[in-house]
Amino acid sequence: MSEKELTFWDHLDELRRVLFRVLGVWFVLAIGYFIAMPYLFDNVILAPCHNDFIFYDLLRWIGQRLDLQDEFFTQEFHVKLVNINLAAPFFVHMSTAFWMSVVTAAPYFFYEIWRFVSPALYPNERKGVRKALGIGTVMFFIGVLLGYFMVYPLTLRFLSTYQLSAAIENQISLNSYIDNFMMLVLCMGLAFELPLVTWLLSLLGLVHKTFLRKYRRHAVVIIVIASAIITPTGDPFTLTVVAVPLYLLYELSILMIKDKKTDDEAEEVETEE
Numbered sequence: 001m002s003e004k005e006l007t008f009w010d011h012l013d014e015l016r017r018v019l020f021r022v023l024g025v026w027f028v029l030a031i032g033y034f035i036a037m038p039y040l041f042d043n044v045i046l047a048p049c050h051n052d053f054i055f056y057d058l059l060r061w062i063g064q065r066l067d068l069q070d071e072f073f074t075q076e077f078h079v080k081l082v083n084i085n086l087a088a089p090f091f092v093h094m095s096t097a098f099w100m101s102v103v104t105a106a107p108y109f110f111y112e113i114w115r116f117v118s119p120a121l122y123p124n125e126r127k128g129v130r131k132a133l134g135i136g137t138v139m140f141f142i143g144v145l146l147g148y149f150m151v152y153p154l155t156l157r158f159l160s161t162y163q164l165s166a167a168i169e170n171q172i173s174l175n176s177y178i179d180n181f182m183m184l185v186l187c188m189g190l191a192f193e194l195p196l197v198t199w200l201l202s203l204l205g206l207v208h209k210t211f212l213r214k215y216r217r218h219a220v221v222i223i224v225i226a227s228a229i230i231t232p233t234g235d236p237f238t239l240t241v242v243a244v245p246l247y248l249l250y251e252l253s254i255l256m257i258k259d260k261k262t263d264d265e266a267e268e269v270e271t272e273e
Contacts, residue, residue, distance in 0.1 A: 018112050025108050029101035037093055045096065045181065048153040049079040055153045079160050083174045092178050099182055103144060103189070107137050128203075136196040139249075143192030147185040150241055155184060191246060198253035209259040212250070219250050 033040065047053050056077055063073025083089060110133040118126055159180075160172055201207040212219070227242040 014116065018116050022105070022109055022112055025105050026098075026101050029105055030097050033097035033100045034093065037097055040100075041093075041096070045178075046081075048148075048156050049081070049177075051077050053153060055149050056157075075157070075161075077157055077161075079156065079172060081174050081177055082171050085173075085175065088174050092174055096178060096182075099186075103186075106140060110134075110137050132196055132199060136193055139192040139195065140189045143189040144185055146192075146245060147188030151188055152181060152184045154241065155180070192249060194246075194249045195253045195256050199256050202257035207257065209254055209257055212254045212257075216250075220247065223247050223250065 048055075056075075059073050062068070063070070068074075114130060114133055117129065121129060156177075160170060163170070198207055198212070202209075223243050223246045224239070227239050227246065
């Protein structure tokens with residue numbers, strides 16, 4: 001028991017070691033990604049620019065199976081990027097390697113958080129925190145994958161083919177492509193943390209099941225608006241692709257938390273007994 005009784009400075013020293021380990025893992029991964037970046041850039045990051053991307057093939061397959069002739073399902077799509085900044089390729093190389101290392105190191109980061117806080121928790125609290133960190137990690141990567149395979153390709157295809165005037169030729173710069181790629185993929189990953197955030201807020205007593213149910217209709221409107229901002233396309237299919245997962249996350253949030261009234265009633269019953 002005495003081994004766990006650390007002083008304030010001991011906690012700071014342990015936190016320093018945790019930070020050094022996390023930074024070390026990020027640095028090693030960043031170097032690995034930097035070395036492999038030419039291959040990853042051509043085959044992963046630039047994959048949505050090519051007509052044979054898996055999601056575009058899926059759309060064409062759906063169009064053929066359902067005999068849909070709309071351009072959304074039959075469009076041949078290619079994007080060629082241009083670079084107008086001399087130093088951009090080098091900085092994009094470095095920043096992309098860094099952000100990819102941050103994303104893939106997320107499980108280790110959560111593990112280090114768990115190691116740091118677990119000694120100070122009671123057994124029932126450890127179970128809850130471990131569950132939260134595990135679910136948060138899985139949901140984050142599901143969001144990242146959905147953003148990469150579906151949300152960003154739809155957004156890219158719409159924005160790159162949108163024309164304000166026939167006299168204006170769209171030329172997409174490398175910086176613009178990478179900025180939008182990182183923003184949308186990471187935003188989808190963070191959006192999938194909604195159930196975890198809601199669960200944590202419920203533990204603090206700020207949110208409960210009755211509240212989320214009461215404002216479900218308002219949440220639907222907000223989700224639709226957010227989906228329209230994330231993927232500003234004009235067709236309902238794209239809007240549905242983003243809105244449905246976000247709404248399901250909202251419903252999952254309701255299922256994950258307890259009702260405050262129910263908890264109060266349970267406490268009253270225990271007091272009476």
